[in-house]
Amino acid sequence: MKLHHLELTAFGPFAGTERVDFDQLAAAGLFLLRGATGAGKSSVLDAVCYALYGEVPGTRKGNPLRSDHADPALLTRIRLELTLGGRRLEIIRSPEQPRPKRRGAGTTLEKAQTLLREWTADTGAGEPGWRALSTSHQEAGEELRRLIGMSREQFCQVVLLPQGDFARFLRADATERAALLRQLFDTSRFEQVEKWLADQRRAQEAAVTAGRTRLRSLADRTREAAGPLAEPMDPWFPAEEPAPSPSAKPTTRRSGATPDGAPGLAGGGSTGSLTGGSAGDHTGGSAGPADSRARSRAAGTPTTAPGRTGAALGHTDRGTGSLADGVLAWAAILRSNAAEESTVAELWLQAAETAHDGARRAAEETAELADRQRRHQAAVAEADQLAASAERAAEEARRLAAAQAAATVETAFRLHAHATATLDAATCAEQSARAALSHPHSAAEAEALAEAERGLREHLGRLTTARAEEERWLTLGREQERAEAERARVEGAAEDAREWLVEYEGRFEQLSAAQESARAAATTVEQLDAKHSELDERLTAARRREQLLGEIAEAEGTVRTLKDLAQEARSRTLDLRERRLVGMAAELAAQLAPGEPCRVCGSAEHPAPARATEAPVSAEDERRAQQEQSRAESALHLAEGSLTELRVAESAATTAAGGAGAAELRSELAELAEERRTALRAAEELGSLTQQLARLAAEESKRQRGLHEADQRIAVLAERSLKLAEERAELARRVAEARGDAPSVAAHGAALATQAEALASAATAARARTEAAARLTEAEHELRLAAQAAGFAGPAEAHAALLPTAERTALHTRVEHHRTTLARVQDRLTDAELLAAAALPPADLAQARARHDAGLARLTEASARHSAATERCAALARLGAELARLAAELAPELERHGRISRLAALAAGTSTENVLRMRLESYVLAARLEQVAAAASERLVRMSGGRYTLVHSDGRAAGNKRSGLALRVVDAWTGRDRDTATLSGGESFFASLSLALGLADVVTDEAGGRPLDTLFVDEGFGSLDEQALEEVMDVLDGLRERDRAVGIVSHVPDLRTRIPAQLLVRKGRRGSTLRLADQEPG
Template sequence: MRLHRLALTAFGPFAGTELIDFDRLSAAGLFLLRGATGAGKSSVLDAVCYALYGELPGTRRSNGVRSDHAEPGVRTEVVLELTLGGRRLEVTRSPEQWRPKKRGTGLTPEKAQTLLREWAADAGQGGPGWVPVSRSHQEAGEELTRLLGMNREQFCQVVLLPQGDFARFLRADSKQRAELLGRLFDTGRFDQLERWTAELRKQHESRVQSGRQRVHALLARAEEAAGPLAAGAAEHRPDEDAPVSGALAWAALLRVDAAERADSAALRLAAAESARAAARARLEEQAALAERQSRHQRARQERLRLADLAARSAPERARLDAAMAAEGPAPLRRLHRAALAALAAAGSREAARRAALAARAAAARWTSPLDGPGELRAAEGVLRAETGRLEAAAAAEERHGALLADRTRLRRKREEAELLAEDSRRWLEDFDERLKQLQQDRENAREARTELARLTDRQLELQGQLAAAERYLRLRDDRTAAQDAVRARTDAAQHARQRTLDLQERRLTGMAAELAAALTPGAPCRVCGSPGHPAPAEPSADQVTAEDERRARAAQHAAEAELADATKQLSALEAEAAAAGAAAGGRGTAELTTALRELTARQKSLQHAAERWLPLGQQLERLERDGGAHREQLRQAAEQSARLSGQLNALDAELTDLARRLAAARGDAPSVAARAAAVTALSTATTAVLDAARATATARTRLDESTTALLRAARDAGFADLAALDAAALPPYELDALRRRFKQLDADLELADAQLADPALRAAAELPPAAAEPARAAAARADEHLADAHSGHDRARRRVADLARIGRDLAALAAELAPVLDAHARISRLAALLAGAPAENALRMRLESYVLAARLEQVAAAATRRLLKMSGGRYTLVHSDGLVSGTKRSGLSLHVVDAWTGRERDTATLSGGESFFASLALALGLADVVTDEAGGMPLDTLFIDEGFGTLDENALEEVMDVLDSLRERDRAVGIVSHVPDLRTRVPAQLLVRKHRTGSTVHHTTREDT
């Protein structure tokens, strides 16, 4: 990967468009990004990351992309041109942001945009040019990630080398190192494998626990089923942790005891059944004898009672015989009574209909006679003819009534139309004046709304300026205090630096005495090599030691760090105060407060008028709509009134003709319908009288015939006349009651005689009384004994069956659990091994830690090659998988081997400059390993962010040599730093300057500085 060109617009601290030519900077192989603190050096690297991945680096992801200094109309955009995998690409990214509306006031959102283009030799227009590849965020991101071979986290660690992160990485514990390495090398799959095995172990454990619970549930059921037998075998009952075989043995023991108890219960049951059969036989014998003796006694008493009842019922039996003789002529008697009733009914109907005919004739003013049958038939013919004529006139009368109703309805509708027309005329009289007034009022409200919107924008602007002015006053006081702190810390830092220089000079002066103190008799001198030491130098009273010099240097570094913090705080306050003053527009708080108060008063005066704009618009629309409706109503009402007048004239002519014809038809009746009803009623009454007269004559003839037949049948049955026959006859219900009574009496007498003659009953009566109650008591006792025996036998049999079923369930469950227990043992050991449990893993190293340890060993080896050169062959980084103290995991320890002492020590013991050596070497080594992991993608452009301020002159030379070796492999290395010494060492430079209106970039050279 090689960067060529970067264009930033409204990004981070850059308000406008800034162009960075990486080809020009990379020509010398090494270039410097410098500038004041907060100017935006790291923002250049953020822009590279944002262009490639659409996101800022992890530590700055919460910061916004858009510049606070940019104008509202300037769109934030990053354009990066680079070479990836031999392809020249250009990626353009713009985040989602707000821009001013093209019409009206306010802001509108604009969506994020991404464009990926590729340089092609033939762009389709006869020459080279850029060809679009994708405009999709997702597609462009996937293509760039595929070509880079690394994700955003890896890129930020490999290409943008953050020294502070690796200094912390040197001193981190195993857990913190694992987090960083896990993100870079994507070892999450191994962690997922650990979690999967742990989850699988839990599942097996759950299945085992479930199986054990089922075993103990079956044991509890067996204990419950065994009942009192379980108490005898309680000492052999297995506990919860016992193997399944113990449960099977205990269940078998219970089954054997239950089988023995069942055999004993069967023997007791057989004996109880024999005793109960004998008691039942004795009871049945005595009960049968008692029943026969009782039946004989009851039969004798019943025979005496029935004989007495027969003697007292003789008169009633004679009455029954006479009534049965009268039953022969009974059908003729019923016919005679029916004929009498029919004649009476026919006479009543004829009289009623003649009275009704007389009333109808009087109502219809009928003068002809209506007494004899001939007269009635003649009147019937005349009336039928008159009825037909009046039916035709009735239809004309109905038509006349319907036309009268239509005329009334049409007159009412014409009046309603005239009222609507008059209402619309009155409403439209002042319509034009009302319309003009509403239009003028709405125009005034619109002007007030426009002015109010302008004043609202101005109010927001003044409020922002007032807040900025107030912030400027606060920051000015803070800046004065910060300036005092900077001056004090400057004096302290200069004093500490002078103290260090003095001690260094004094130590060099007394270095001979310091070397002499290390001499040993007979050992060669480290300076001259002589084993003899005739006159070693003596230390002075104020001899300076290396420890004195180290303490002075530490105090100097602390003072310089405090000075740097104070200077950084002062710069931030000055920049913030300048920004606040510019935002206030150079105006004071009093002036801005007065202007804001006046503007608020003007807003209140316009508010009421502006609020009327929407209601007035609704009123105007409603008035125009109502005006159109009233005009249309007036036109329709006029048309309807004219149409209804024509219809009423035609109705009046037809009604006059119908009235003339109806007057002739109804005569002196109130209406044709009344005349027709009277004639129809008279005709119907005449016909009814004729029918009634014929029915009366027929009923009289039938009565005479039934009387003759009934008298003949009565004499044949032995009755002198019809009166004797009527006296002997009984009602059916009474006759049936007498028949049933004497039939039952005869049957009871016959049954009593038969029972008294039964040989079995007579023999039983001659024997002594039966002893049924003692036999019943003995049978009850035998039943109780049998029930107890049955209950005991059933319990024993159920116990045997339940225990056998539970035994089969236990055997099946044991066969089912055998492979589960075996799998649980194996997966538990595997999960413990992968999780680093001490019982299975001596180093307590998790699987992911094991993989990361291998990667860390590769990183340490790659970093050592550069660390040896930077430290002059003194230091070597080694990976250690030895056990650590406590419960911490092992496998991710880093140690440094000091060649001067030959000892291995922790990386936390390195000094500031030595830590920079190690962290830079570690960062470069990690870049190599991650690059190889990603498929060997060459990284032609690298950035190193800060850390050079901790190096002395010699160490800086060593580091620059290492960076030169990177340049030798056609790599471009960018150093992000504000260390003054680097300005004279690195020729190509990118200067980032900060201003009140935003930062700018400038390409400079060593001569320019």
């Protein structure tokens, strides 16, 4: 990286635009950046940092970028031209800042801007020039950081070399050194490794805890599934065990445990509070083999207190493996006991099933005997009832036969009834139709009625033409009415148009006169606006004159005060000079030394040297007084110049105001404004009046056209009304002939149509009555034939035997029921099995049922025990498999937990194996510090004349402090190393500068070895003597190798004579300025 040109505008202490040509400064290799304290030397470095990174160094972040001395219209801007990676780049940045509004008063916020450009041989037009790369803050920043290869913190430490920071670094402890090294070297990946290991450790701890919880849950479920079997053999869990080491193996310490880790079953081998109990007291009914076995197994055996399993599983990580082994052995014993209990329950179930089968068969045989005896008794009783109802059953069978024969004639009866109803309806319809006819037709036959209908319909056809003419007559009447109404409307509109045209001329002349007045008012407004601008400028000048008069009075007072101060300074200077001349002999006598010659007389003896009679005045006192006098006179000259400028400005303002005062001009402006408002109100009517005149002319033309068209339309409508009246008179004559006495042709036709319809209805009804009479005669004949065929003498006898369908069906059901019941009873009374059962004693069902229920209860109990034992075996087998899987899963988790915990503690520096208590990141930083110390020692040996070297120390720190980031200085004169805090001020400067340069080399190599062709060394030279300064300058001079430029920021006077190339920063009341040494006035 090489800097070429820097341009600062309104930045920091620089009020204007300042330029630095680094190419000219770097020609000598070493240049000096000097100036008074607070002039802005560091601000030049801030500008370089801001151009590259958009931020100033961290120590000065709070300082405002914009200069307080700058003109408000001059925006803050930094332009830096440099070479990065062989590419010539230009960076232009402006921070967010307020600026005056382009229109109106006040300020607005100007957004931050960035421009990155590159010099290219071809910009697209065949000529070299700058090509824009980006205007985005983020894109430009990322591209610059990629080319520089360093972050802002690294750049500020490596390129700007702040000596104060490295002096503190030299005396800092391990924590403070780590903070700085972490900024310069990217060790975040090692910090992430530490965090990852810690996260993994926590994850493994969570996994082991979850495994322990699952183990406890499975043990509780196993206890619940085992029921009473689990009481005397609760699993053993160690009360407490030490935390595991990665290589430790689980051990057991229970006294009653078997060699394979299974717990002993004796009560004396368990710990905790124990209580006795019986495992078989819940069994009811007769005792089976399982009861006696369970009681013998449970008698006198102690049981573990409730919750023992859950409490034991709540202990530490240690023992999770041995705990799983104990639970597995305990579960195996439970499964064995459950299998034995299942076998016993199965034997008892078989015995209960055999007893239950015998009782069931006996109960079934007794129930069958009772049923046969009951059936025989029921048959005897039912036979007695049938004998009593035999006569009634015979009568119902006779009625049923007659009703069934009459049912065959029922269809003929329905047909006869339908024919009779049809004839009655036809007779009524004929009578109604004939009642609507006139007398000549009321008694006529059907054919005569039809002939009369045909005559009327022919007459209706002849009335069609007359109806059309009548419709035309009515239509012409409506058209004639509309024509007369339209003519009346048009005549009214024509009359309105004639009246409006009569008033048109007067309205036109009135609006024209008003338009001319508005035009004159608009011209007056323009003239008044010009006069208003002139008065406004004069008022501004008058106000400026009043302001200047106040400033002149204040400046005159300042000049008088400064004259008094200058006069006092001159008097003091003359007084001191006179006193010094008087006391010159005493001053020379004060410089005499015994044995040395006097500079006045040359004698080596000084018998009576002069003595001062009052406080002596030295040359330095006189020089300071002269400087105070010069400053006072300079301030007076500046104040007098400012007063002259104010008086000239006041005179110009008086001339511009025309000699009038501000109050007088404000009054004139008020009068002018009122006059302008009056004229403006009149002028504003011009547009409206012009539009009214245009609308009036357009309306006049429209009214003339409308009047002409109305006259033509009136003539046309009069002619049409006449023609319609003539045609309507002819049609009225012909319609009157066709309608006769009726009100209209249509009414006459409607009456004829009604008569024709009545004749047609009467003819149809007469024919229907004749046909119905014929069908009735035929139905009577068919009814007589059907009654005779069914065995009846006639229709009357058949009708008497008829029964309703429901009654006939019920009668049939009763007859059939009596017949089937009689046959069934006869069968039962002759059945051999029922007769044999009736001969036996009555069956005892209650006793048989009681024996069966007792056997069923014993079977149910045995079945329940067997099902419970089978389910317990299955549940324990399933839970045992889950326990085995869980134990297999926990084994690798425990091994992984030990390994991860060891690595995490080692990386965090908390492990006993980490004897230096160094974190992983600190270990990497220690390696970087070792490189920095080696690189720094190369220069420190030269600066210190071969006496000192810096070494990195990884010795263990006292107390709980972290180790590995200590620095020691080796003194070649004594052969011992000591703490860097024991170095003197000059020696500390040596060491801190060496550290800064060494760190620059290491960070440069770390960033990819990009060359740094421009370096700055900031302050610290004031603590060196002449020889030490010479040695430091030799080292800095050596940095110029490979065309590297080194800038020294200092105000040490000796450096001015040693470094010819100098950039001077001069401060003043209006801001600081930058100049090269050869551009400074002599």
